[in-house]
Amino acid sequence: MMDSTASRQEFPTAASMRFQKLLQLSGAVVLSALWLGAARAATGGEPAAAQIDVAACLSAAAADDMDKATPACAAVIDNEKTAKPDLIRALVARGALLAQHDQIDRAIADDSRALLLDPGLADVFNARGELWLKKGDKPKAVQDFGAALRIDPNHEKAKANHKAIARELERIGAQMAVAGKPSFNCAGARRPVEKAICGNREFADLDREVYAANARVLREARNEGEARKLQREQDDFIARRNAGFGRPGYDLKKAMQDRLQRLNGVDGY
Known part of the structure; x- marks a missing residue:
């Protein structure tokens, strides 16, 4: 069996692909900083300020190394001198890593902070x-x-x-x-069972589900003869429901649930 590490390497996740992009951007930033420092030294200008190591954060996050990424990214994110582009990269990288480890609230917080800094991401x-x-x-x-x-x-x-x-x-x-509406218009309800269905949200939902399930099996019938047979079964159920309601021992809810289960079982649903 292929181990999980090999699987992740062969099939990179969307998060790891984003990390690679971030690393590429980070490399460009570091090279730019080195060039600027060299230029200032050559012209006698002020020495370049120490560069915050955002690359360590990005590489640790891309490697899914929480132990290394946690301090490396915090060093960038919590440093007031961190340049805005590097801060955004570190926040996005840490947010993606936190999401991979199901730390959803913390990941949302990092993404939200990054979006405040750059709402075009x-x-x-x-x-x-x-x-x-x-x-x-x-x-x-x-x-x-x-x-x-x-x-x-x-x-x-x-x-x-x-x-x-x-x-x-x-x-x-x-x-x-x-929700709470049956398959028929309650304004025209005349039978006691219909009035009971209209007066109970659970009964109304069950009635509507039974009606919808019956309509589905009729549409999916293999031929006209089968469709007629299925409709006769539904008509028989309605007739038994109307006649049985109110009699001792009759359970309207169970009758509708049984009918729904039978309909949903017709084609294996």
Whole structure:
């Protein structure tokens, strides 16, 4: 069996790919600083200030080494002299590492601080959106995915995330809109069982689910004959429900639950 370390190396995660980008940027910063220091020394200018070692933070985070990354990144993030670009890189790197280790709240805090420093980071908005999603905060997640897309309309991951969560929110909204409403119009309810269903949210939801499940199996029937047979079963259930309601021992909730289970079992659902 391939060990987990080899697997991570062969199939890099999105977070590790982001670390590689950060390391490349860090290298450019270090080279720039060295060139500037050499230029000042050659012209007799002031000596360059000591460079904060952001590369150590980035490399430790990319290697998923929490023991090394924790002090290395803290040294950069907590230093008041750290240049803004390096501070952002360290925050993003540490945030991604924390997310990998399921320290969601701390990861969100780092990403949020990075976004305050530079609100044009589409990748970080998307990353924070995924963290909000892990916390179950779908409204905040969709806001962050949307922010990423406003910055970069072609951000593929943000597009996929935004589409998926928007559909989920739409589905939840649709469910809330019909919650507590049965499959029929309560204004026309005449039978005692219909009035009981209209007066009980749980009964109303069950009635609507039974109706929807029956409609599904009818659509998926292999032929017209099978569809007629399935509809007769539903009609028989309604007739037994109407006749049995109110009699000693009749359990309306159980009758609807049994019918729903039978419908959902017709095609293996």
